[in-house]
Amino acid sequence: xxxxxxxxxxxxxxxSGTFQVLRRNQEEIRGRAGRGIEIAMVADLDLAxxxxxxxxxxxxxxxxxxxxxxxxxxxxxxxxGGYGVAKTLVLEAIAAGKHVVTANKALLAVHGTEIFAAAHxxxxxxxxxxxxxxxxxxxxxxxxxxTANRIxxxxxxxxGTTNFILSEMRSKGLDFGVVLKEAxxxxxxxxxxxxxxxxxxxxxKATIMSAIAFGxxxxxxxxxxxxxxxxxxxxxxxAEQLGYRIKLLGIARRRExxxxxxxxxxxxxxxxxIANVEGAMNAVLVQADAVGTTLYYGKGxxxxxxxxxxxxxxxxxxxxxxADPEHRVPHLAFRPDAMSDTPILPMAQVATSFYLxxxxxxxxxxxxxxxxxxxxxxxxxxxxxxxxxxxxxKQTDLIILTHETLxxxxxxxxxxxxxxxxxxxPIVRIRKEELA
Ligand code: NDP
Ligand code: HSE
Numbered sequence: 001x002x003x004x005x006x007x008x009x010x011x012x013x014x015x016s017g018t019f020q021v022l023r024r025n026q027e028e029i030r031g032r033a034g035r036g037i038e039i040a041m042v043a044d045l046d047l048a049x050x051x052x053x054x055x056x057x058x059x060x061x062x063x064x065x066x067x068x069x070x071x072x073x074x075x076x077x078x079x080x081g082g083y084g085v086a087k088t089l090v091l092e093a094i095a096a097g098k099h100v101v102t103a104n105k106a107l108l109a110v111h112g113t114e115i116f117a118a119a120h121x122x123x124x125x126x127x128x129x130x131x132x133x134x135x136x137x138x139x140x141x142x143x144x145x146x147t148a149n150r151i152x153x154x155x156x157x158x159x160g161t162t163n164f165i166l167s168e169m170r171s172k173g174l175d176f177g178v179v180l181k182e183a184x185x186x187x188x189x190x191x192x193x194x195x196x197x198x199x200x201x202x203x204x205k206a207t208i209m210s211a212i213a214f215g216x217x218x219x220x221x222x223x224x225x226x227x228x229x230x231x232x233x234x235x236x237x238x239a240e241q242l243g244y245r246i247k248l249l250g251i252a253r254r255r256e257x258x259x260x261x262x263x264x265x266x267x268x269x270x271x272x273x274i275a276n277v278e279g280a281m282n283a284v285l286v287q288a289d290a291v292g293t294t295l296y297y298g299k300g301x302x303x304x305x306x307x308x309x310x311x312x313x314x315x316x317x318x319x320x321x322x323a324d325p326e327h328r329v330p331h332l333a334f335r336p337d338a339m340s341d342t343p344i345l346p347m348a349q350v351a352t353s354f355y356l357x358x359x360x361x362x363x364x365x366x367x368x369x370x371x372x373x374x375x376x377x378x379x380x381x382x383x384x385x386x387x388x389x390x391x392x393x394k395q396t397d398l399i400i401l402t403h404e405t406l407x408x409x410x411x412x413x414x415x416x417x418x419x420x421x422x423x424x425x426p427i428v429r430i431r432k433e434e435l436a
Pocket of ligand 2: 158159161162189190196201301302
């Protein structure tokens with residue numbers, strides 16, 4: 001049977017990895033897919049660099065629309081990134097009846113509803129395994145492997161750049177800026193690295209997973225997004241003393257009233273496997289009713305790990321593209337007519353426990369005033385740690401771990417505590433998850 005023809009839009013970090021993996025493993029891939037998969041055309045703005053990667057094996061152009069317009073091309077792989085031209089090209093490829101593979105989580109988290117509807121109407125597949133956790137087949141696991149289950153929650157380290165930064169800062173005492181540059185050099189970071197460090201990239205991925213896990217539309221605009229730029233070394237140290245590690249977690253949790261969708265630095269007990277995921281590695285923990293807890297671990301970024309997921313999607317489409325569209329696995333796991341309108345909860349209704357660090361005057365009665373405020377808001381304390389103050393020092397750090405409470409209650413308690421004269425600096429609040 002003749003090879004399926006692929007057109008690649010963008011041959012940067014992931015595009016070049018895709019090219020190499022397909023070329024190196026072509027025989028095995030043919031054996032699995034039932035026919036060859038051949039990159040027949042590449043479009044990239046940098047023609048010279050694209051040609052140096054693709055060689056003479058395929059046609060290289062600088063206009064992506066030439067790839068879409070080519071009737072020989074069966075699958076368009078979008079590896080440009082961003083919400084701009086990538087969105088236009090993906091919609092044009094769908095309109096032209098091409099199947100699409102993309103690693104672009106930003107695009108799907110924000111415009112997924114429109115893109116999946118267009119694909120459904122046209123009877124083509126939009127595959128996106130590489131968009132979440134790079135090389136880890138988490139989309140396949142959530143959509144197919146766990147299909148028997150009611151998923152209760154997902155918590156993941158789903159941004160390699162920030163995990164790399166946190167790990168290097170903690171283990172080597174390196175400076176934030178230095179480690180970020182290294183992450184950029186290694187090809188982990190987004191074109192705009194603020195997407196990584198401010199939690200936006202992780203929120204894109206959490207949004208996509210929430211849709212697949214709970215059968216809701218992608219709703220990035222309702223996600224709570226907090227990055228790692230405000231984290232202080234003191235809190236990483238205190239967390240360790242209390243037996244916790246701080247990780248940037250993406251969390252999607254089903255509650256009675258709705259879905260929690262949030263990304264923020266989180267204290268996790270140091271003995272949990274996920275707390276020990278270091279460097280650019282990703283890990284996703286899924287709690288589901290039948291199977292219990294499962295953990296997916298691997299490289300979440302980089303050229304060939306991400307290409308591994310792109311090529312897996314190419315093989316899937318090659319196997320499935322002749323199947324009746326009604327009998328394919330739905331894009332977001334649930335059939336469009338079975339999607340739910342369960343709301344995403346506002347942060348005030350999110351239930352979590354907290355780490356608080358207060359810089360307080362070192363005098364009698366301070367702790368009791370603070371614990372009284374917490375009690376008035378029905379917030380129960382799990383542990384308290386007070387730094388021993390040095391000779392002549394008039395202030396100290398007070399660390400409080402709470403049990404689970406509603407974020408809205410904590411907001412009110414924090415406002416009252418912050419107003420105390422004996423609280424001398426803005427209170428640090430980091431959420432804590434036991435992930436038991
Ligand atoms: P790169 O920036 O390395 O590659 C993008 C390529 O697209 C560049 O070569 C760029 O050319 C080219 N390009 C830009 N505009 C156009 C256009 N209009 N037509 C054709 N080519 C164009 O990005 P990555 O490979 O890192 O990322 C690609 C996608 O994969 C993104 O959506 C990203 O979020 C996602 N992703 C990346 C991962 C990673 O580890 N890097 C992991 C998982 C997902 P030029 O450089 O000349 O602008
Ligand atoms: N910038 C992303 C990360 C790439 O660091 O995880 C993988 O999606």
